[in-house]
Amino acid sequence: MADELLRIDDLRITSVSGNVLVDGVSLTLKSGEVLGLIGESGAGKSTIGLSSMVYARAGCHIDGGRIGLGGVSLRELPVEGRRAVRGVRIAYIAQSAAASFNPAHTLMDQVCEMPIRHGLMKRAQARAWALELFRALDLPDPDHFGERYPHQVSGGQLQRAMTAMAMSCRPQILVLDEPTTALDVTTQIEVLALLKKLIRDYKMAALYITHDLAVVAQVADRIMVLRKGKMVELGETEQILHQPKEKYTADLVAERAAGEHFAVPSIAATGQAVLTVEHAIGAYGDVVCLHDVSISVGRGQTVAVVGESGSGKSTLARLVCGLLPRKSGDVRLHGQSLAPALKDRTREELRQVQLIYQLPDVALNPRQTIGEIIGRPVSFYFNAAPAEVAARVDELLTLVGLPTDYATRLSTALSGGQKQRICIARALAAKPDLIICDEPTSALDPLVADDILRLLKKLQDELGVAYLFITHDLGIVRRIAHRTAVMLRGALVIEGPTQAVFSPPFHPYTEKLIASVPELRTDWLESVLAHRNAAPAVVV
Amino acid sequence: MKLFGSKPPLSAWIGLTIMAVYVLVAVLAPWIAPFSESESVAGTWDPPSATSWLGTDNIGRDLLSRLIYGARMTIAVALATTVLSFLIGTTAGFLAAVGGRAVDLLLSRFVDVMLSIPLLIFALIILSVFGSSIPVLVLTIAALDSTRVFRLARAVAMNITVTEFVEVARLRGEGLWWVMRREILPNAMPPLIAEFGLRYCFNFLFVAGLSFLGLGIQPPLADWGGMVRDNAQAITFGLMAPIWPAIAIAVMTIGVNLVVDWFLSINSRPSGAMAEM
Numbered sequence: 086m087a088d089e090l091l092r093i094d095d096l097r098i099t100s101v102s103g104n105v106l107v108d109g110v111s112l113t114l115k116s117g118e119v120l121g122l123i124g125e126s127g128a129g130k131s132t133i134g135l136s137s138m139v140y141a142r143a144g145c146h147i148d149g150g151r152i153g154l155g156g157v158s159l160r161e162l163p164v165e166g167r168r169a170v171r172g173v174r175i176a177y178i179a180q181s182a183a184a185s186f187n188p189a190h191t192l193m194d195q196v197c198e199m200p201i202r203h204g205l206m207k208r209a210q211a212r213a214w215a216l217e218l219f220r221a222l223d224l225p226d227p228d229h230f231g232e233r234y235p236h237q238v239s240g241g242q243l244q245r246a247m248t249a250m251a252m253s254c255r256p257q258i259l260v261l262d263e264p265t266t267a268l269d270v271t272t273q274i275e276v277l278a279l280l281k282k283l284i285r286d287y288k289m290a291a292l293y294i295t296h297d298l299a300v301v302a303q304v305a306d307r308i309m310v311l312r313k314g315k316m317v318e319l320g321e322t323e324q325i326l327h328q329p330k331e332k333y334t335a336d337l338v339a340e341r342a343a344g345e346h347f348a349v350p351s352i353a354a355t356g357q358a359v360l361t362v363e364h365a366i367g368a369y370g371d372v373v374c375l376h377d378v379s380i381s382v383g384r385g386q387t388v389a390v391v392g393e394s395g396s397g398k399s400t401l402a403r404l405v406c407g408l409l410p411r412k413s414g415d416v417r418l419h420g421q422s423l424a425p426a427l428k429d430r431t432r433e434e435l436r437q438v439q440l441i442y443q444l445p446d447v448a449l450n451p452r453q454t455i456g457e458i459i460g461r462p463v464s465f466y467f468n469a470a471p472a473e474v475a476a477r478v479d480e481l482l483t484l485v486g487l488p489t490d491y492a493t494r495l496s497t498a499l500s501g502g503q504k505q506r507i508c509i510a511r512a513l514a515a516k517p518d519l520i521i522c523d524e525p526t527s528a529l530d531p532l533v534a535d536d537i538l539r540l541l542k543k544l545q546d547e548l549g550v551a552y553l554f555i556t557h558d559l560g561i562v563r564r565i566a567h568r569t570a571v572m573l574r575g576a577l578v579i580e581g582p583t584q585a586v587f588s589p590p591f592h593p594y595t596e597k598l599i600a601s602v603p604e605l606r607t608d609w610l611e612s613v614l615a616h617r618n619a620a621p622a623v624v625v
Numbered sequence: 626m627k628l629f630g631s632k633p634p635l636s637a638w639i640g641l642t643i644m645a646v647y648v649l650v651a652v653l654a655p656w657i658a659p660f661s662e663s664e665s666v667a668g669t670w671d672p673p674s675a676t677s678w679l680g681t682d683n684i685g686r687d688l689l690s691r692l693i694y695g696a697r698m699t700i701a702v703a704l705a706t707t708v709l710s711f712l713i714g715t716t717a718g719f720l721a722a723v724g725g726r727a728v729d730l731l732l733s734r735f736v737d738v739m740l741s742i743p744l745l746i747f748a749l750i751i752l753s754v755f756g757s758s759i760p761v762l763v764l765t766i767a768a769l770d771s772t773r774v775f776r777l778a779r780a781v782a783m784n785i786t787v788t789e790f791v792e793v794a795r796l797r798g799e800g801l802w803w804v805m806r807r808e809i810l811p812n813a814m815p816p817l818i819a820e821f822g823l824r825y826c827f828n829f830l831f832v833a834g835l836s837f838l839g840l841g842i843q844p845p846l847a848d849w850g851g852m853v854r855d856n857a858q859a860i861t862f863g864l865m866a867p868i869w870p871a872i873a874i875a876v877m878t879i880g881v882n883l884v885v886d887w888f889l890s891i892n893s894r895p896s897g898a899m900a901e902m
Contacts, residue, residue, distance in 0.1 A: 406796055427795065435798040448789040452811035465797060511793070 090116050090290050091137060091175075091258055096150035098132055098141060098314075106132050106145060108314045114258065119284060119291045121305030121322070123298060123337070125530035128311040130294045134260045137292060138171045154258075172199050176251035180263040182243040186235040193231025196250045205254055218249040221286070222279055241272035245279060252283070259284070259291040265300060269393035269557070270601040277303060277603075278614055296531065298341045299603035302326055303610040310334050322607055340535045341605055344560020347584055349387070349542075352567040357384050358420075359518045359551045360405065360438075365414035367397075367404045375400050376576045377414070382519060385549040389566035389583070391556055391598070397575035398555045402521045405553065406440060419518070436466045439512035443524040445504035449496040455482075455507055456492035462514040481510040485540060502533035509540065513548070521553045526561065538565055559602050563587065571595050631891045640883025647877055651696040660687040662694035663845035670859050670866055679869050683855050688869055695847040695870065700877075702763060702842065703829035709767035710828070711821060714774025715813075719805040721775070722782035723791075733779070739772045745834070752840040762841060766828055777820050781813045815891070822885030826878050833874055849874050 091114040098107040107129040114120055122130045132145060139159045141147050152159045154170060162170070171177075179185045186195060196218070197211040206214065212231075219227035222245040235243060244264060251259060264280065265273040281304050284291050295301050301308055301322075308325040310317040310333065318331045329335045360382040367375035375397045382388045390398045403409040405416055407427035416423045418437055424430050442448040449458060459481050460474040469477065479489040485506040496504055505525060512520050522541070526534035542565055544550060554566060562569055562583060569587070570580040571594065579592045586595060600613055633641065650657065659677070660666050665685040666677060673680045679688040717736075721729040751765045782805075785791060791808050799808075833850025835841035842848040844855075852870035859866040 408792070408796070430798075432798045435796065440793070440796060442789050442793075444789070448793060450790040450808055450812070452814075453807070462797060465799070515797070 088115050090114050090155060091292075092151075092153040093133075093137065094151040094153075096133065096136060096152070097148040098129070098136060098145055099148045101144045101146070106314050107136070109150075110311070110314070110316050111150075112309060112319075114290045114292065116257065116290050117288050118307070119293055119305045121301035121308040122292060122294045122311060123296065123301055123308055124311035124317075125296060125532070127313065129314040130296075130311055131262050132314075133311070134262050134292055134294050135177070137258070137260055138175050138177065139167050140171065169203070172251075172256070173203055173205070173254045174256055175258040175260060176254065176256040177260045178244075178247055178251045178262065178264050180266055182247040182267075183235065183240065185247060186243065188235050190234075191231060192233055192235065192238070192246050196231065196246065196253050199250070199253050203254060211253065214255075215249060215253065218252050219246075221283060222246075222249055223275070224249075239272075241268055241276055244268060244276050248276075248280065248283065252287070255287075257289060259289055260294070261291055262294045263296070266295065266297070270559075271393065271597060273300075274601045274603075274610070274613065278610060280304065281610065297603065298326070298337055299605050299609070302605060302607050303603060310337070326605060326607070336532060338605065340531045341560075343535070344558070344563055345604065346563060347587075348564040349567055349583075352383070352386060352582060358382065359384050359386075359418065360553065361415075361417040361420075362401070362405065363415045363417070365401075365404055365416060366412040367400050367409050368412050369409070373412075374575045375404060378572075378575075378577050379414075380553075380570055380577070380580060382551045382553055383567075384518070385545060385551055386567045387545065387552040387554055387565050388568045388570060389554045389556060389562040390570045390572060391559060391562055392572035393557060393598075395574070396572040398572050399523055400575070401572070402440070402523050402553065402555055405521060406438060432466065436462075436515045437518045439515050439517040439520050441505075441508050441512055441520060441522045441525045444528050445501060445508050448508050449504055451495065451497045453495070454492065455494055455496055458496065458507060459492070459510050459514050462511060466515050477514065481514055484513065484544070485510045500533075501529050502536060505529065505537050506540065509537075509544070513544065513550075517550060519551045519553060521555070523555045524557070527556065527558065541565065559587075559599060571598070631887075633887055636883045637887035640880045640887070643876060643880030644884065647696055647700060647880070650693055651700050654693045654697050658687075658690040658693040660690040662686070662691050662847040670856075670862070670864050672864075680864075680866060682852070682866055683859070688852075688866060691847040691852060692849070692869055692873055695849045695852060696873070698842055698846055698848040699829065699832060699850070699874075702759065702832050702848075703825055705763050706766045706770065706828045706832070707821060707825045709763060710770035710824065711774055711817070713767065714771035715778040715810075715817060716805075717771070718775045718778025718780075719782045719809055719813075720801070721779045722786050723801055723804055723809070729779075732775070736772045736775050739769070744769055744831075748831075748835060749838070749840060752835070757835075757840050757843055759842065762832070762835070766831055766835075770824060770828060770831075774820065774824065778813065778817065781816050782809050785809045785812050815888075819885055819888045822881050822888060826881050826885075829877065829881075830874070 094111050096107055096110045097105070099105050110133060112120060122133060124130050132142070135141065136147055136152065139147065139152055147160065154174060159167060159170060193212065193215060196215045197208065200206040200211045201208055215231060216227055219230050224230045224242060224245055238246065261280065265276050268276060277300065293301055293305055305322050307320065308322050309319045310325065310331070312333055318325065318329065318334050325334060326338060329338055358381045362378060362380045365375060365378045366373060378401060380388065390401060392398045400409060404411050407423065407425065407430055410425035418434060423434055456475070456478050459478045463469050463474045463477045478492050482489050482491055487503065487506055496507055499507070526537050529537060538561065541552065545552065556562060566583045568581065569583045571578040571586065571592070573594055578594050579586055587599065591599070603609060663686065666687050667681045667685050669681065669683055669685055671677065671681040677687040677689060679692070682688050682691065717732055721732040748765055748769060752761065755761045786809065791804060794804050794808050832841055836848050836850030837854040839854065841850055844851065849870035853867045856866035
C-alpha cells in the first residue's frame, strides 16, 4: 500500500543467553493509524516497540526480519543513518517520565535539544514549536513551563512534557510504551485524552504499548495481542473486544470485564470487630500524613482502602502494624488496645496481624528455602517441633495451590504469581485473624492477579480470616470487598458497604475516581470527556 | 569443573593452585623441610649448594627450610587475624545497621575516630607497650582491621535492612540476632567473601611489614617479613638471600588476589548480586 509507513516483517529478537524474545512478528502501520500492542510482561511488547527504531536493549539482539520505514530497510542503514531516524521520524515515549528526564537541565532545554542537535531548527524556532506543544498539551502556564526542572512538575505534567519532547522533531510515528501506567487514574484520563487529540491533530501514526485492554481500546484502531514473543491475534479494536478469536484474548477480556461487577455481598459494620482504628493520626516527623482516620474490620470481612498515590493508604497499614507509631487515636485488636510501636507489642499480638506486600520479589529472602520461609512463623509462634513444622509447611503449600516439593527450593526460581502465593502461605502460617494486603496484585499480570484474588477469597471462605485490602484498583474492590473506605490526602472521604459507596448518590471524589477508570468500550473516553464538558467535574 | 556454582577461569585456577601449594607446604613443613628453622648449618650467606638449595641466611640457617616454616607462621597469623577481624567487624557493622540510630551513631563515630589514627603508628604503639607476642599481634591487627570491615558490613547490611523480607521478620517479632544471622548475613555473604580475600592480603602484608620493623613475629620463629629484614644487608653484596622471602610474599598476594577477582566477577552478575540492589 502506498500510505504504509512502517512495515516489520518476521522480526526475530534473541537475548545473549539464547532466549527468543520476539519470534516471527510482523506488523504494518499506515499513516494516521494507531496500533495497540497488548500482552503480559515478557510478551515482547516493548522489545518490538524499540525495534521499530532498530534499537535493542543491552543483552538483546535483532536476529532476523526486515524493518522498513517508508520503503527503506532500517537494518541495512549504517549507524549514522539509524540515528537520523531515531527521534526524528520515529519517537519513543517511555513509561517512567521521571526516570527519562535529566534532573539537571530545564524542561525547555531538553525538549529543544533534539531538533537543534539534528540541525532541523534554529533555537528560536525550536522554542516556538515547544511552546506550541506545551499549549497543545494543556500544560499550566505554557509560556514559562519550560523554565522549570523535572522535579518541579507533577508526574502527569512530566509525562506530557516527554510527549512534547518526542514531538519536537515532528516525527511521523510515535512509539508509546505504557505512557499512562505509572499515573493515577484521574491523571491518566487527561493524558490519554491529550495523546489521542495530538495523534489526530498532527496526523501521526502510533504504536501504543500497554497491558490494559480498556486503555488501548480508547486510542487504537487495531490491536495486536502478544504472548511470549509470539503474535496471538491481530484485529480491529471492536472485534478484539467483542468477538475475540483466540481463547487467550477472550481470557484477557473476561478478566478485565470481571472488575465491572460486584461479586461479594456488601455488609454493614458488625459488632464483632477484629480490628478497630479510631481517630488515628500518623506523621513522619512533623509531616502529618494521616488525619483522624477511623475504620473497622469485622471477622471474616474484607475492607478495601482505595485512593490515589499519596492518599495515605499504605501509611494506614504501617500505622496498624506499628511500623509507624501513631501520634494519637487508638488501634484495637479484638477490643484490646495495641501499643503504638512494634517493639512494645506482644508476640501474640504480632501473630494475629500479618502483612502481604506489593512486590513479592523483595518480600522473600532470596537465600532461604521456601520451607524455611514458611516454616519460621510456625516454629516462632507455636514452638512446633521440626516434624510438625514440615507437616504444616506441606499443608500450607497445598492450601495456596503449590506442590509440596517446593519446600526445598529457593524463591528466586519462581514466577511472580508463585512468589505471591508463598507470601500468602507465610502470612497464613501464623494463623492470623487479620491480613493486611498492600496492593498484592498490582505488580502481577492480569490473569495471574486474577488467580491470586480467587485464592484470597477462597482462603477467606475456608479460614474466616479478615482482610484490610489496600489498592488503587476499583475493579478489585468491586470483586472482593465487603466494605470500602475511600481516602484522599490522608483523610477518609467516605466509608461504607461497597455497593453503597459505588452507587448514587456518590461522594464527588468517589464519582471522579469511578468515572476515571477506563471501561471496555471504545467510546468510553469520548463519553467521559463529553460528560465533563457538559458538567464541569468537581475539583477536589 | 564448577566451584561455588561457577566455572573458574584460568587465572582463578592459577590462584587456587598457588594457595593450595602454600597451604600444603605450611602443613607439611616438618616433613619436607631439610633442616629445622633455627639450626645453623653453614656460614653466613653461603651461596646455593646441593645441601641448601637457596643458600643460607645471616647466621648460617638454611633459607629454604626457613621459607617453608615461615609459610606456617605468616599464613596462620594472617588467617587468624582476618577471621577475628571479620567476626568483630561484621557483627558490629550489622548491629549498626539494624540496631537503630543510637547504636549506629555510637559505633560509627567510634570507628571514625579509630580510622583517623594511622594504622601502622597505632599498631607500633600497642605492640611496643604490650610486647610483641603472637596473641597480642593477632588481637591488635584484628581490632584495627575490623574498623575497615565494619564500614563495608554496615553499608551492605543497610541496603538489606530496608528490604521487605527484613521488615517481615521484624513484624513477626524476631530479635536482632536472628535478623542479623538469618536475614542479613546470607545476603551479605558475596561482597564479604570478596572483601575477606582482599583484607587477608592486607593483613598478610601488614604482618610482614611489622616483622620487617622488628615488632612482628619474633626470632627464632621464621616469618617472611622478618626474613627480609634479617637478610636486607645481603642485597648490598649482590646476594639473593632477601629476594626469596620477598618473592614468597608477592606470589601469595597475587594468588589470593586472582581468586578474589574471580569471586568479585561472580558476584557482579545480576543473579547473585544482592549488594547492588
